[in-house]
Amino acid sequence: MPDWLAQLLVTLLKAVLVALALLTTFAYMTLIERRLLARMQIRIGPNRVGPMGLLQPLADAIKSIFKEDLSVTLADKLVYTLAPIVAIGMALTAFGGIPAGPPRSLFGADPWVYNLDAGILVLLALTSMGVYGIFLGGWASGSKYPILGGLRSSAQMISYELGMGLSILGLLMLVGSTSFRAIVEWQALNGWLILFQVLGFALFLVSSFAETNRTPFDLPEAEQELVAGYLTEYSAIKWALFQMAEYVNMITASAVMSTLFFGGYRGPVFLDALIPGISGWPIVWLVVKIAFFLFLFIWVRATLPRLRYDQLMRFGWKLVLPVALLNTLMTAAYLAFARGTGLWLLGLLSLGGLLLLFVLSDRVRGLWNTPTQRRDREAAAVRTSGGD
């Protein structure tokens, strides 16, 4: 067997494995989410199908495959069918670039499907391709709720993508590379990047919640206002594919956050004193960190109310974007003028920025609520001045 063919087969195997692993994780994520939400609301959640409800995802999958696949009369059949495929394709592909361990640690093979020098850029590009799936799905449904929902989701996603792209600029300046592996290795030498980029991380976290359409930013799925957004006219497996894409995006976002800010596949070094070599266990640490962020996604969903759409857009454009730029400039100034003092200074600066944001949170909230407040004030003025 020629060398290139072997290489191709190994890559193919890894790609299929990653895709299947993501789909299984998605299936069980739905179960875990339901169970956890139930626990948080002091009830039990699905526990009938299989032990502890473990067969519930399987039952759901079989049900959705055997359902009737409808498309409404006005729908654009081709685009209507292609949109979920695009959404799931981009979502699954985006995960392939995440390194799950040092080179050759996966039975002699590299634990990633593709390794590009511009890893983050490719990831951002792929997530913005996912917007096409959602918008085209909404447009092709040929009905007004989906088209409004699709517009809303795509406007929200592109707005927060900006926040995502800008909030990691400071990190990229520090590391000086866009490759995931270089970032993880930098963190192995200098400590987790969250220590030095707390502000950037906070913005990135908020942006990725909005980017994956999760609460408190799940406006597209605001069933009380827009039926089900871009999903309204979808049924059977196409509907499931969109859901899948959302959850896979969540998993990818968790993986990206752990890789960029939490040391990726390397565990905390101080644990080495207890069990030698534990910080280097491949894959385990990445899975632990992803699981933590997935739990965070669910926890936030159970806790926070949804934003209104105008608040959401104002939050993205008036807060996340300028603060991300500020964070970039802060890191740039540190690297230009205060390099010699050590990284702790940058850490303090970043933490200070975040704390300042919290302290001023009432002012900040006023910033994106201003128009409605003004409207209320004007309405009140009219009410008091009118009459006899």
Place this chain on the structure above:
Amino acid sequence: MIMLLVALGIGILAVIASAILGPKKATRAKLMAYESGNDPEGGVGTGQRFPVHFYLVAMLFIVFDIETAFFYPLAVAYQKLVPFAFWEALTFVGLLLVGYYYILKKGVLEWA
């Protein structure tokens, strides 16, 4: 590349499987768009338009995303170019902030 093919392949397979396995008994009522049992009003093909705000956001996104695209090479090469690169970045961001201030005051970012 292979990952993309595999991912799209999974999507296509799922859609085909569902198309073969599901029941197919479409009726007129089933194919009607969602509108609580009425014939839908508005939507695609009826000439109804949506707010211009979405266009504005898309335009702003293009502008600021290009800015981000210019920033990435600078960020990666930054440590080799300091402190000159800092003033360059500051000028660039300053120019953009002028534009940002303009749209802010114009009320483009309001959704009232």
